[in-house]
Amino acid sequence: MSINLTELFETLCINFFEVNQDIDAIIVSDVDGLIIFGEKREEVDLEIVSVLTSIVHPVLERIRDEFAFQKFGTASFDTEKHRLLFISIDEKITLSLVIDTMASIDKVSPYAYFLAEKTARILNAEEDDVIQLDIPNFEYEAEKAERLKNQIYQLRLDIGRKFRFKFIIIGDHEVGKTSIVRRFVENKFTYDYRATIGLNILTHSINFLDNDVKLSIWDIGAQKYFRRFRNTYYIGAQAAFIVFDLTIRESLENVMTWFQEIDNFLNTKDLPIIIVGNKSDLKAERVVDYQEGVELTNSLSERDIKNISYIETSALTGENINDAFRLISYHYIMKSKEIEENKLKADVLEEIN
Known part of the structure; x- marks a missing residue:
């Protein structure tokens, strides 16, 4: 049975539109501006966007040429009616997003990169490939620093690098922290519960x-006995999962306690954090609504936490597990690239002006 790429992309876009209300259209085009795929929500002229894409592509190409370590570029433009975000998928293909003029590029970007990756998988799909088309529901609060008023370029992630970072996974006992890690590293689930004794460290690459990206995962025990050791485990952490159980309200309420604990030892304003609501498969037993997780995450973002998101997972079924780890990787890479990005922006703006 042959793969219907157009049908896959259409399904992907439908899912994306459901999660991202600020997106009006999604276009995949080649270097000449020819539309390969295109889906829209409202009356958007796809041909105009395609022409703009063909203009932007050489600039993205120049960035890659001048900085040999980069194969990937992005740019954004503001028009009277829309904001346009362009992501170079490879040397010939560009993903273009037509965004509501009042929307935040920072808030849309993490979704856009997941979309770019899934689009690349569709374009390179082979027989029997299984392509996950679900877009995870997560809330993302990006850094609230002011941007240039008339900014036309917003450079983002590059490709071809090797990253290694330490991140901690914390939360009440029995919320599924170890199960999340095992599902991610081994793609296995164990029904028998065994509490983590102090600390377990696993390394996994994606x-x-x-x-x-090589992740050094520090699965930290939740027992009160180990509290006196946890400050040592936190040292050098570059990102964090705070996990709670969607079937236990107290574990949600304790997320703030866990945050306060790491806030005592780490600079949480610059620490990428994912709030994880686990056990989403237990729908009948669920006592915490999705919006409650979002509201808690938003309350933390109001404390000037620059990189924080919310996502719901199931270690049992594997739902959103890989996306959660990709999201934390995204946050970490974005943080580590900030200085380099600023230099790149300045160079490009100087060239344009």
């Missing part, structure tokens, strides 16, 4: 938009 490919995220052609970046080699």
Whole structure:
């Protein structure tokens, strides 16, 4: 049975539109501006966007040429009616997003990169490939620093790098922290519960938009006895999962306690954090609504936490597990690339002006 790429992309876009209300259209086009795929929500002229894409592509190409370590570029433009976000999928293909003029590029970007990766998988799909088309529901609060008023370029993630970072996974006992890690590392689930004794460290590598990302995962025990040791475990952490159980309200309420604990030892304003509501498969036993998780995450973002998101997972079924780890990788890479991005922006703006 042959793969229907157009049908896959249509389904992907429908899912994307459901999660991202600020997106009006999604276009995949080649270097000449020819539309390969295109889906829209409202009356948007896809041909105009395609022409703009063909203009932007050489600039993205120049960025890659001048900075040999980069194969990937992005740019954004503001028009009277829309904001346009362009992501170079490879040397010949560009993903273009037509966004509501009042929407935040920072808020849309993490979704856009997941979309770019899934689009690349569709374009390169082979027989019997299984392509996950679900877009995870997560809330993302990006850094609230002011941007240039007339900014036309917003450079983002590059490709071809090797990243290694330490991140901690914390939360009440029996919320499924170890199960999440095991599902991610081994793609297995164990029904028998065994509490983590103090600390377990696992290393696992993923490919995220052609970046080699090695994660050193510190699965930290929740027992009060180990509290006196946890400050040592936190040292050097570059990202964090705070996990709670969607079937236990107290574990949600304790998320703030866990945040306060790491806030005592780490600079949480610059620490990428994912709030994880686990056991989403237990729908009948669920006592915490999705919006409650979002509201808690938003309350933390109001404390000037720059990179924080919310996502719901199931270690049992594997739902959103890989996306959660890709999301934390995205946050970490974005943080580590900030200085380099600013230099790149300045160079490009100087060239244009």
